[in-house]
Amino acid sequence: MKTESIQQIKADLATINTRSDKRIYQWKKDERSGVQQALAQWERRIQRHEKELALLEEMQLFENNARAKGHRLIVGIDEVGRGPLAGPVVAAAVILPEKFQLLGINDSKKLSAKKRDELYNEIQNQAISIGIGMVDHNKIDEINIYQASKLAMGIALEDLCFIPDYLLIDAMKLDVKIPQENLIKGDARSVSIAAASIVAKVIRDRLMEDYARMFPGYGFENNAGYGTKEHLLGLEKQGICTIHRKTFAPIKDMC
Template sequence: MTINEIKTLLTQEKLPTETITQLAQDPRAGVQKLLVSYQKRQAKLASKKAAFEKRFDYERQFWAKKQVVAGVDEVGRGPLAGPVVTAAVVIDQDFDLIDVNDSKKLSAKKRCELYPKISEEAVSVAVGVKDAEVIDKVNIYEADRLAMAQAVNNLDCSVDALLVDAMDVPVALPQVKLIKGDAKSNSIAAASIVAKVFRDKLMADYAKIYPEYHFEVNAGYGTKEHLAAIRQYGPSPIHRKTFAPVSEFYQ
């Protein structure tokens, strides 16, 4: 084979051992360079798959008991504007999206690619939303808890337990609270992606109503430009009145 043909061959995810052995004996430097790159990719993929399998550990504890468990996560506790959004996701043993991980570790493009795939592969997906008015009324922590309960209650299947990213959800279900749970559980990671993409889309829609704040870029977080817009135009109806420096306008 030519080096270009071998290059194409090595783009495959898995090759027979005999093929690799034959290529290892090829004296051409270009072939050996391609083979090294292939082996590095294979090692990286194997590591990624192993980490993905590890993130099923908590789910498997419930599956072993024939129980349905949902992963729950949130996004939007820190912004000055917009709602807090939560998601609850139920997956099963057939879930195979190995790119699913803590949403903060993924690019916006990758999150958007995964969102519909998660919706398709998951047993059930639901979101919960609590707006700025609720946040100002009960505080962000309680609003977050209420949104998580809303997401769980919106699932279209019955659930026996929850895996939650370091929160306590006000529903009558057993819960395992995991610090940095989106890096430890695939169902929580899937929920973190769903919540993030859903909220980003919501803020992009708000940006069309309130374009001066550029919510499509900052998602309501207190960037330099966002703070300047608040000083220039004052808060919008979706700004959180109890969050500084927005609160300064209501004293």
Template sequence: MIKQNSKSKYDYWINRNLFRCSVSFVNPLKKFDLDYIKDSSKLLAGVDEAGRGPLAGPVVAAAVVFKNSIDIPLVDDSKKIKESDREILYERIINESISFGIGIVDNNDIDEINILQASLKAMKIAVYNLDVEPDIILIDGNKSFVMNKEIHTVVKGDSKSFSIAAASIIAKVERDRIMKNLSLQYPEYKWEKNKGYPTKEHFELVRKYGITPFHRKTFLKKFLSEEIQESLL
């Protein structure tokens, strides 16, 4: 059942953005997914991650499964949607989905196994955390994890596939919430604003305050070595 408050927010938002939609419009992202489903009884999961590039925090992945009849207008690559709109779509997506799963790999694991392997690990965990077993899995990117399923990698999948785009929104919102919570412990790094990404300000704050237990040391290795060299001059 759709929560009334989230549905009302979504309906208001959709009406405000109706110029981007049309009753007769066939969503190309949804059509992309349906082209993979030859048997209507099959379940398809879209999988994506958020947080490959930041200096701090985890990488978070999401997997999401919908009924084949479900389409949610304006679902798109999370990077193309502003934060407040992602929150509205997030609520709609989780309410309309059959199931969604989250996978989180922290900064220590990222340092140990590298960001690519950490991203694939998070995606695999997200699929395992689904309450249903998908028959087909669409993964954003060109790398895949090993699983006894029909798996397809889709380069720029978050702008091509409805399910991957929905997963990208879930992953992004979940990770942003984690970083906002971490910012309560370390307010000086302004993670509620930069979400741990390598902004000029974030580098300056690392230079000023040092690194935290949530920073990715491998991502800061070059920066820290340059800082040491500068201190010796």
């Protein structure tokens, strides 16, 4: 039998995501160093794959428990933008299908910008419905950031195409007559909340990049409005701009 080339083995390994493939056992007997290096790389990849599968399964527990109680349209809700000195707070509500499969999903803060963008596109493709809620800097100053976050979540809920029958919310309770579960650090524990976290984060970051072109000098494209050194230096040099939150320090001392 003709010996497979190392290049062909590498190409085959790139398509294998299970340890049960019989070819793995055959290649382990191959004494060529190139084959063993390829297998070592495959082993590292498969370990990452298995870890992501385990995490996805763990993060679906709250959704599965809700379905076991008879709920079908389960929505995850989260917000981003409580801490920045400028810009809106943005919330997302996401209803995922029961057979949702998307490896790598996690709390948006734990992901790179590139990974968030990739997952955002997949969530858009797979979600049953996505709702967005946004509350601007003026309203934040008027009612405070906690109430603004709650308001944004309510707007996102109303923006859905369907009325959900169960809510999974990241550390907040909404005043609606729908059964709900409030999870501390829910964006790292529930796949639906994690999806909402990613959607809200990507939308807000892109908005702040637009604002960076309108209000240069604060580094909004890099800091999304958070109080980084670049942002504080911009405030010192230029003063405040239209989208700054006037009730947030140090801005309130500059008004």
